[in-house]
Amino acid sequence: MSTYCKEVRQLGFRLYAMISESLGLEQDYIKKVLGEQEQHMAVNFYPKCPSPELTYGLPAHTDPNALTILMMDEQVAGLQVLKEGRWIAVNPRPNALVINLGDQLQALSNGRYKSVWHRAVVNSDRPRMSIASFLCPCNSVKLGPAEKLIGEKSPAVYRNYTYDEYYKKFWSRNLDQEHCLELFRT
Numbered sequence: 797m798s799t800y801c802k803e804v805r806q807l808g809f810r811l812y813a814m815i816s817e818s819l820g821l822e823q824d825y826i827k828k829v830l831g832e833q834e835q836h837m838a839v840n841f842y843p844k845c846p847s848p849e850l851t852y853g854l855p856a857h858t859d860p861n862a863l864t865i866l867m868m869d870e871q872v873a874g875l876q877v878l879k880e881g882r883w884i885a886v887n888p889r890p891n892a893l894v895i896n897l898g899d900q901l902q903a904l905s906n907g908r909y910k911s912v913w914h915r916a917v918v919n920s921d922r923p924r925m926s927i928a929s930f931l932c933p934c935n936s937v938k939l940g941p942a943e944k945l946i947g948e949k950s951p952a953v954y955r956n957y958t959y960d961e962y963y964k965k966f967w968s969r970n971l972d973q974e975h976c977l978e979l980f981r982t
């Protein structure tokens with residue numbers, strides 16, 4: 797377990813470097829700006845459900861953190877993402893991890909990257925498990941769009957805030973309400 801946590805963290809840092817570059821930022825920009833990172837893990841267990849159409853394993857949400865690395869049950873599907881107004885199943889593949897961009901990368905990229913809406917459905921035949929590793933910014937760092945991505949033609953879409961402020965706001969609402977970042981628009 798501890799090896800997995802360390803490896804996942806390194807994978808996250810490699811992805812940060814690539815995402816930074818893709819935005820025209822210094823390679824170490826995202827890692828630096830997020831500060832001393834916290835890392836949380838959730839082991840989600842979804843029991844089988846006699847009436848799966850009446851409920852969700854997890855209601856629709858975006859992840860409030862920066863990047864989520866998800867290890868999914870290889871036998872049982874359940875994750876869905878919202879694409880162009882439709883829910884699409886993300887079916888498991890052997891030895892594959894699912895990467896979700898969270899709200900902080902949407903904010904940092906000034907909206908160029910989107911934090912995807914996703915949910916988990918249940919089924920009546922089989923229970924399901926997933927293991928989510930959440931890479932989170934340091935609570936006290938100042939977050940918001942990267943300076944370099946703000947200009948006359950692309951004004952800042954979001955204001956600056958601390959992760960502490962964001963996280964409290966995120967959990968003060970229902971998960972499937974409007975995108976939490978909407979509350980941080982300039």
Ligand SMILES: O=C(O)CCC(=O)C(=O)O
Nearest residue numbers: 838840874875916926928
């Ligand atoms: O179980 C899944 O596939 C999704 C889990 C998830 O979205 C989460 O833990 O935030």
Ligand SMILES: [Fe+2]
Nearest residue numbers: 857858859914
């Ligand atoms: Fe999630």
